Amino acid sequence: IFIRGPKKGSGKPMQEDDFWNLAGRAGRWGKEFQGNVICVDTNNERIWNGTPPISKKNIKIIRATDSLHDEVNSIYEYIDSPHHYGMTRANPKLQGLLSYLCISHYLHDGLVFNPYIEKYNLENLDELDAKITEVLDLLSFPLEVVTRNPGISPILMQSLWNRFCDCDKDNLENLLLADPSSDDALSSYVAAFTRISDTMSIELGYNSKGAFVLALLVIKWMRGYPLARLISERIDYFKKKKKEYKEPSVIRNVMEDVERVARYQAPKLLSCYNDLLRYFYISEGRADLVEYIDDVGVFLELGVSIKTQISLISLGFSRTSAVMISEYITSDNLDELSCMQWINENSSLLDDLPALVKMEIYSIVNGIEL
Known part of the structure; x- marks a missing residue:
């Protein structure tokens, strides 16, 4: 480098x-x-800005929960505030602390029974325990959803649940996230991002317009688009709209969006969305829709959504190679064994692939570390 x-x-x-x-x-x-x-x-x-770093120095890491003692009064205010969402945006640390307290309460049947809570030297622990009990008692969904989604306020989760409840009960399937490769993907993700933006987090767009831009990026990422294509399409968009831009800034912004949104915020928030949706369907007597809830977190982490591509990555191929190889495979539903069999039987079809990809194929097929 x-x-x-x-x-x-x-x-x-x-x-x-x-x-x-x-x-x-x-x-x-x-x-x-x-x-x-x-x-x-x-x-x-x-x-x-001076001179380059010459040698590493120790970096002090401070846990967010270390501030718990000093933030107790703020947590009470945060819980009781009619502007809970606004306070979350103004001071995200409070959300993490509340989530920690709720999870701790659930796992230990009360804060007072948590053996690790003593180190925070909290005053009036019984009062805080009662307040967290009050929060958990008001939730309409199973408490395990809270433990599965650390860092998100249970009160905001309840807001999203209420949003589900307000939807048209005759068309509950509209709450599902569509297959990323389908024609309905963009509209379903924009709708989901907007619901999240209205109730839980602005990280997937401040409004419907912002939700559209980020939903489009996320879908293209899950479809296997390489970074170069995402960047060139962002530049083409600016040219089409006749907006001023600087290529280095566009490149940085796209890469930041992929890391911050597609690989962090979207998996975190959509995982919570789907967890809540799963129990909402059950509560509405529509358990038949649960099987259509995909593991979006895997799609976003790997940057692909087709089973064949996921199988290729499971075999050890990089995302780039998996996407390129899958373009030659007609079936989208091959498992790892079938993928390896296809490669062995159709190796001649892959001769036009870049040398680096062919090197990966040789390495994986022959079990050789390069």
Whole structure:
């Protein structure tokens, strides 16, 4: 990796911990675990905001729950506030603390029985325990949903549940997330992102327009679009709308959207959405719809949604290679064994693939580490 005056975000000099995190990625392609980092123009203090980091320093990591003692009064206010969602946006830390307390209460049958709660030296623990009990008693869904989705306020989960309850009971299937490869995918994801934006989090769009932009990105990511294509399409959009843009900024923004939204916020929030939806269908006597709830988290983590592509990645292929190979395979539902059999029987069809992909095929088929 060659680095010259690295920035993080919009023109902010990269901090030391981020620099070493980036440097640690050198040589990560394939099976290598080491590589070189070359810092360029190190004598230019303006570019490097001083000098490049020379050696690693210890970084102090502070747990969010360590602030629990100082935030108890704020948590009471947060729970009782009629503007709970607004307070979440203003101070996200409160959401994490409330989630921790609710999960702790559920797992230990009360905060007072949690052996780890003593280290926070909390006053009036019985009062706090009663307040958390009050929160959990007001929930309309099983408490295990709270434990499965740490970091999200149960009160906001209840808001999304209420949104489900307000939907047309004759068309409950409209709440489902459509298959990412289907024609209905975009409209269903925009609708889901909007429900989440209205009740639980703005990370998937501030409004319906923002939800549309991010839903489109997420769907393309799950369809296996490479980063280069996502970037070029974003540039084409700006050209079509005759908007000013800078290519380096577009590249950074697309990569940030993929990491922050497609691979973090979307899996986190859609997992919660689907967990709530599953129990909502059961409560409405529509358990028949539960089987149509896909494991979107896997699709987003891998960046593919077709079973054949997932099977190829399970065999050890990179996302890029899995997508390229799958374009030659007519069936979308092959398991790992069937994929390997197809490759062995149709190797001649893959001769036009890039050398790096063919190297992966050779390595995996022959069980050789490159």
